Amino acid sequence: MALSGLFLVVFLFQHFTINFSSVFSAKTFNSLSHFMGTNPLVQFVLQPVLIFGVIYHFVMGFVLEIQNRGARATKYGSYNGGANASWMSRNMILSGIVILSFLGLHFYDFWVPEINHKYIEVLPEDPNRYYEELVHKFHSPVRVGIYVLSFVFLSLHLLHGFNSSFQSLGVNNKYSVTIQKLTRAFAILIPLGFIFIALYHHLNAF
Amino acid sequence: MKLTLKIWRQANAQAPGKMVTYPIDNVSPDMSFLEMMDVLNEQLIQKGDDPVAFDHDCREGICGMCSMFINGEAHGPDRLVTTCQLHMRKFKDGDTITIEPFRANAFPVIKDLAVDRSAFDRIQQAGGFVSVNTSGNTQDANAIPIDKHDADRAFDAATCIGCGACVATCKNASAMLFVSAKVSQYALLPQGKVEATDRVLNMVKQMDSEGFGNCTNTGACEVECPKGISLENIARMNREYLSASIKG
Numbered sequence: 001m002a003l004s005g006l007f008l009v010v011f012l013f014q015h016f017t018i019n020f021s022s023v024f025s026a027k028t029f030n031s032l033s034h035f036m037g038t039n040p041l042v043q044f045v046l047q048p049v050l051i052f053g054v055i056y057h058f059v060m061g062f063v064l065e066i067q068n069r070g071a072r073a074t075k076y077g078s079y080n081g082g083a084n085a086s087w088m089s090r091n092m093i094l095s096g097i098v099i100l101s102f103l104g105l106h107f108y109d110f111w112v113p114e115i116n117h118k119y120i121e122v123l124p125e126d127p128n129r130y131y132e133e134l135v136h137k138f139h140s141p142v143r144v145g146i147y148v149l150s151f152v153f154l155s156l157h158l159l160h161g162f163n164s165s166f167q168s169l170g171v172n173n174k175y176s177v178t179i180q181k182l183t184r185a186f187a188i189l190i191p192l193g194f195i196f197i198a199l200y201h202h203l204n205a206f
Numbered sequence: 207m208k209l210t211l212k213i214w215r216q217a218n219a220q221a222p223g224k225m226v227t228y229p230i231d232n233v234s235p236d237m238s239f240l241e242m243m244d245v246l247n248e249q250l251i252q253k254g255d256d257p258v259a260f261d262h263d264c265r266e267g268i269c270g271m272c273s274m275f276i277n278g279e280a281h282g283p284d285r286l287v288t289t290c291q292l293h294m295r296k297f298k299d300g301d302t303i304t305i306e307p308f309r310a311n312a313f314p315v316i317k318d319l320a321v322d323r324s325a326f327d328r329i330q331q332a333g334g335f336v337s338v339n340t341s342g343n344t345q346d347a348n349a350i351p352i353d354k355h356d357a358d359r360a361f362d363a364a365t366c367i368g369c370g371a372c373v374a375t376c377k378n379a380s381a382m383l384f385v386s387a388k389v390s391q392y393a394l395l396p397q398g399k400v401e402a403t404d405r406v407l408n409m410v411k412q413m414d415s416e417g418f419g420n421c422t423n424t425g426a427c428e429v430e431c432p433k434g435i436s437l438e439n440i441a442r443m444n445r446e447y448l449s450a451s452i453k454g
Contacts, residue, residue, distance in 0.1 A: 064420055068378035071419030073311055077214075077225055078304040080278030081377060084429035090377055092422065164423040170448060172441030 002168035004057040026131040033130035065093045088160040095157035102150035138201040147198045151191040158187035207233040210302040235295035259318040265290040270367030275306040280371035280430045288432045308374035312416045323370050325416040332412035333405035334388040336397045356394045363390035365433045372427035378419030383427040385413050386443035387435045403450040
């Protein structure tokens, strides 16, 4: 879980960097997206690795949850979980399910049309189509609302998960306080950045 | 103080249990929680009822026998104490207190609030020891130079009394804090390094076979541990386990 989680964090940062460029320059966003969408190394090596990483992370998340719930067949009548652990750490499965549901929508919005464009309908490649496609998706206030809510849950998931992955890998030393501060900053700022991008394109359309 | 106690009653390991309510009066704030339970049991015996079974021994926070889950927390609402060190002054007159046994599949209920924690013994037997020649020519431990910081960390880990509060409080019923404390106390010392690889692999294997859950780093165990065993030990055990797995 820790290794796949850290891998997904790296991917998330890369995804954010490209998306954030859309706020400043449609041309930069188009060229970065075109590179990611056509480079064979990205398409045929990194993309399958990413899909495997996502599937492995959520499948293992469900397996862990099932095993852990099964380890206490008789539940407590009174259990004060908030007295000793954060809400985020106790509800990773909930935030994870919201993120997984969001990924379904995200794939429907971007990945499925992309596959359709490139491999099913085999439409001519247009290096300038990406920005318009992105902006178009953020016209709907409902979709933007779902995106915003999903990124709130992503933030909650990362607030525990990112720092926790270091503990799982055995990193607990004099740098742990700094790691905790940096991972918390990442967990708040990156989802906030994604929310900003969605709202920016939504409001810019009017 | 006048209190209402809601206590888990279960005749034996096979019988279904249920919460039973007992009003109790004249509880002194200076009583320990176990003394309050003694008073309740005296009242129950006088009425001809079956007293509440609960584990206890030293009553000074050393043995790790007392094991109640009080108002949703292992050893109750206080920090760095066992149930025997918890005083009634932590509660208010008129309070309702819920008392349950430590719950985990690996800690089956024997009767009422008493649970079987022999899973911890089996984990210890799997590797929580050092093999020392005791035939008469044993080397004096003080003759081996040990870094003061390592000695302190090993001692901190060794203060684990094996009460099981970590398991009881963990939402996953994980025993990682207990096992990591036992692994750490030896891994940090030169005497423990000889068997370090087998120790961590065998103890983790035994832990898994006992049916404990997995660690998801919520940190609840560290907060509820009466001896303040640190999560640093879990990270150390993870390193030891990774290293041992590579070595085979």
